[in-house]
Amino acid sequence: MAEIRIKNLHKEFGVGSDKVVALEDVNLDITGHSFVSIVGPSGCGKSTLLNILTGIETPTNGTVEITSDGHVAAPGYVFQAARLLPWRTVTDNLMFVQEDRSDDTKKRCQRYLEMVQLGDKGDKFPGELSGGMQQRVGIARAFSIEPDVLFMDEPFSHLDAITARALRRELHHMWDETKKMVVFVTHDVGEAVELSNRILVFAKGGRLEDDIQIDLPFPRDPADDEVAVAKAHVLRKFEELDLLAS
Amino acid sequence: MTTTDTTTVETPSAPRVTEEELARRARRSELTSRWFWRILSYIAVLAIWEFALLDIFSFLRGSPLDPKLLPGPSEVVSTFFEIWGEGTMPAAFQATLTRIAVGFGLSFLIGAMIGILMQSKWFEGFFKDAVLISLSAPGLIWVLITAIIFGNRPLGPTIAIILTTFALVTVNVSEGIKALPKDLLDMAKSFRVSVFKRNRQIVIPHLAPYLFTGLRFGFSIAWKVTVLTEVFSSSEGIGFEMRISAVLFDMSEFLTWILAFFFFALFLEKVVLEAIERRYFRWRQAVTAT
Ligand SMILES: Nc1ncnc2c1ncn2[C@@H]1O[C@H](COP(=O)(O)OP(=O)(O)OP(=O)(O)O)[C@@H](O)[C@H]1O
Ligand SMILES: [Mg+2]
Numbered sequence: 001m002a003e004i005r006i007k008n009l010h011k012e013f014g015v016g017s018d019k020v021v022a023l024e025d026v027n028l029d030i031t032g033h034s035f036v037s038i039v040g041p042s043g044c045g046k047s048t049l050l051n052i053l054t055g056i057e058t059p060t061n062g063t064v065e066i067t068s069d070g071h072v073a074a075p076g077y078v079f080q081a082a083r084l085l086p087w088r089t090v091t092d093n094l095m096f097v098q099e100d101r102s103d104d105t106k107k108r109c110q111r112y113l114e115m116v117q118l119g120d121k122g123d124k125f126p127g128e129l130s131g132g133m134q135q136r137v138g139i140a141r142a143f144s145i146e147p148d149v150l151f152m153d154e155p156f157s158h159l160d161a162i163t164a165r166a167l168r169r170e171l172h173h174m175w176d177e178t179k180k181m182v183v184f185v186t187h188d189v190g191e192a193v194e195l196s197n198r199i200l201v202f203a204k205g206g207r208l209e210d211d212i213q214i215d216l217p218f219p220r221d222p223a224d225d226e227v228a229v230a231k232a233h234v235l236r237k238f239e240e241l242d243l244l245a246s
Numbered sequence: 247m248t249t250t251d252t253t254t255v256e257t258p259s260a261p262r263v264t265e266e267e268l269a270r271r272a273r274r275s276e277l278t279s280r281w282f283w284r285i286l287s288y289i290a291v292l293a294i295w296e297f298a299l300l301d302i303f304s305f306l307r308g309s310p311l312d313p314k315l316l317p318g319p320s321e322v323v324s325t326f327f328e329i330w331g332e333g334t335m336p337a338a339f340q341a342t343l344t345r346i347a348v349g350f351g352l353s354f355l356i357g358a359m360i361g362i363l364m365q366s367k368w369f370e371g372f373f374k375d376a377v378l379i380s381l382s383a384p385g386l387i388w389v390l391i392t393a394i395i396f397g398n399r400p401l402g403p404t405i406a407i408i409l410t411t412f413a414l415v416t417v418n419v420s421e422g423i424k425a426l427p428k429d430l431l432d433m434a435k436s437f438r439v440s441v442f443k444r445n446r447q448i449v450i451p452h453l454a455p456y457l458f459t460g461l462r463f464g465f466s467i468a469w470k471v472t473v474l475t476e477v478f479s480s481s482e483g484i485g486f487e488m489r490i491s492a493v494l495f496d497m498s499e500f501l502t503w504i505l506a507f508f509f510f511a512l513f514l515e516k517v518v519l520e521a522i523e524r525r526y527f528r529w530r531q532a533v534t535a536t
Contacts, residue, residue, distance in 0.1 A: 054436035075436060083433040087451040087529040096447060097437040125529045145437065 002073050002148045002181040004030040004053065008062035011048055011206070022048040023206035026062070030198075033179045035172075037192035039234075040202030040209075046185045047080060048206070050151045053183070068148035076147030078155040082134035084126040090137050091122035094144050112140040115170055117163075132159050139167065143174065149181045157187065168195060172218060189238070193231045194220045201237055209241050292319045317498040322505060325498045334487065335506060342472055342483040345400070349407030350468040356408060357415025357460065364420050373416070380413035385471045393479040403475035407468045414467070415460035422456030455527060462519055469511055 011023040022045040030036055038046050051057040052064055054075045066073045084093045094109040095101060113119050116136035118129075126134050135158050142150060152171075156164040172195060175182050186192050192199050193214060201210035212234060220227045299318040313321070329335050360377070363369040388406045396402030427448065434444045476485025484507050491499035 051432070051436075055438075056432045056436050074438065077433070077436045079429075079433065081429070083429050085430060085448065085451070088447070096434070096443075097439060127529060141437075 001032050001179075002066065002068040003032075004028070004149070004181070004183075005065045006053075006062070007064075009049075009052070009059050009064060010061035011045070011052060011057065012060045021205055023052075026206070026208050028200070028208060028211075030181065030183070033175075033181065034198055035175055035182045035196040036184065036198045036200060037196040038183065038185045038200045038202060039187070039189060039192050039238075041204060042187075044202040044204050045206035046202060047153055049202075050077065050153055050183065050185060053149075054151055066149060073148035074145065076142035076145050076150045078139050078142045078150075078152040080153045080157075082126070082131075082138040084134055084137055084141075086126050089123050089125055090118065090129070093126070093137060094141050097141055097145055108146075109140075109144045112144040113137075115143065116140045116167065132163065135159060136163070136167070146178070147180070149183065150175075151183050153185045154187060155184075156191070169219075171195070176218065189234050190222055190231055193227060193234060194222060199234060201234075201241065203241055210237050212237065295319055315497060317501065321498050322501045325502045326506065329499065329502055338482065338484050338487050338503075339506075339510065342476065342485070345403050345476075345483065346407070346465075346468050346472050349404040349472065350411060350465060352404065353408040353411045353464065353468070354415050354461065357412035357464070358419045358457070360412065361416040361419025362423065364416065365423055377413040377416050380409055380411075381417070385410045385467060386474065389471060389474045389478060393475065396479075398479055398481065402479060403472055406471050406475050410471050411464040411468050414464045415457075418456045418460035419453070422453045425452075427452055455530065458523065458527075462515075465519075466511070466515065469514075473507060 006026055006028040009023055009026040009028075011021075013020045013022055026049070038049065040046055048057065052059055053066060054077050066075065068074070084090075085096060088096060090113065091106075091109060094113065095106070098105045098109070110119065110122065113122060116139055118133060118136055118140065121129060121133065121137075126137065129137070135155065139152075139155055142152070156167060159167065168191065171182070174180070182196075184192070184196065197214055199210075199212040199214060200208060201212070203209045214230050216226050216230060222228070222231075296318045299313050299316075317325075360369075360373050364373055364377075385406070388409045392402040392406040392409075396405070430448050430452075431444060434448060473483070473485040473488070476483040477489045478485075480486045484503060488500060488503045488507075491497075491503060
């Protein structure tokens with residue numbers, strides 16, 4: 001079981017008059033088989049939080065710890081943009097993040113490419129794929145290392161509605177079956193309510209404003225009354241926090 | 247596309263031509279016509295040249311061109327085979343190419359090193375004007391200066407090559423480093439990819455096109471500068487042979503050397519370098535195609 005412990009996390013960029021506070025005094029524990037969504041207006045530090053949790057950025061103050069059964073957890077990261085190596089084929093992009101090049105690993109990569117409906121595109125270069133296809137390769141790459149914690153930064157926002165729906169279902173299955181932890185950033189409250197059992201609301205200036213538990217059974221149908229009520233509840237929180245304007 | 251649809255409907259027995267095949271054919275015919283016009287330009291020039299030397303211009307009191315001063319293409323070609331038979335040509339090319347390889351090899355290393363150093367503010371200040379001067383001063387200046395200083399010694403051409411070409415490599419390397427893809431490096435870091443693998447699979451492929459551009463432009467200058475240095479101060483190589491034939495007033499031989507030089511440069515540029523580009527930068531074509 002993975003655990004994330006965040007204590008007094010503070011992150012600033014720049015100095016003097018250029019100083020930007022991206023995260024302010026965030027305290028947060030995420031444990032076990034959670035699907036946590038992070039919502040909030042643009043620029044409230046969502047990507048920064050994921051960058052710190054995955055080791056890309058370092059905190060200005062405070063500590064973060066990600067462990068899995070006592071050892072350092074392996075994170076998988078789906079970025080806001082696909083971030084593929086343009087000079088490597090799709091398959092090689094997946095292989096790039098693997099620890100070994102065994103046949104098992106290759107088969108696993110192929111399986112996840114098939115999951116995102118790109119099983120026949122392994123030999124293409126990213127430049128030969130559409131933007132949505134590239135994003136799906138990025139998703140397959142993160143899945144393919146079968147991480148202890150999966151971080152996703154608005155992974156479906158560039159995809160068409162049908163593909164996004166299919167992948168949401170796939171993501172839910174994976175989470176349900178593997179009992180892994182998912183930390184999911186989104187702008188879409190409906191998506192957050194449909195997928196997660198916990199929603200963190202961030203406000204401008206990088207403050208954690210609200211922590212909402214959603215204990216409805218899966219699968220959740222947006223048309224379902226209880227799901228609609230939960231969504232309305234989160235949106236009302238947004239209104240109270242005056243987040244909707246942005 | 248609608249026309250292909252209707253034809254396939256009307257004649258179902260006709261072999262289906264895939265769109266890929268059509269695109270390939272279109273590309274091939276375009277390539278053929280481009281080469282046709284390109285080669286035609288050579289033929290046109292050679293034809294005018296030969297024609298101007300013909301002895302049919304008595305009404306103008308002689309041909310426009312004097313064959314003693316400027317022999318025609320047919321004569322140059324026969325001289326070419328004569329010289330080739332004597333074995334001077336491969337030897338001269340070998341001498342020149344060795345000089346380029348050593349000089350430009352060194353220049354490439356020095357240029358790349360300075361490009362890396364210039365990432366620091368202080369070294370940037372230190373090298374900035376040197377780079378600028380090397381880029382803007384005509385190569386002839388360095389050729390003359392090194393010829394005066396070093397005379398016949400092989401160090402002269404080497405230094406002339408370095409001074410004229412290192413900056414091209416520096417500028418490209420420096421630009422490449424400035425444009426390092428931070429998003430990809432961050433991605434690799436988050437997936438715990440080793441530093442070695444990050445360098446090998448992100449930094450080097452990213453820098454390769456920049457290095458290649460430096461190589462290409464640097465090489466085309468190194469080539470000209472080398473021949474120039476040989477004209478002024480050397481006892482072997484293509485430039486030296488040109489000087490000898492010019493001094494002996496053997497215009498046919500002089501032109502032969504110029505043509506040999508020209509075709510060899512064209513061959514390197516169009517065949518060798520472009521083949522390397524096609525082989526190693528296939529992904530870039532994929533990017534530009536979309
Ligand atoms: N590398 C950086 N250098 C300087 N400022 C940065 C950097 N990264 C983020 N910031 C700033 O930190 C703040 C938070 O940025 P972040 O990318 O985390 O926002 P976000 O919540 O992900 O927004 P969005 O929903 O638009 O993706 C912004 O004000 C941004 O300008
Ligand atoms: Mg973001």
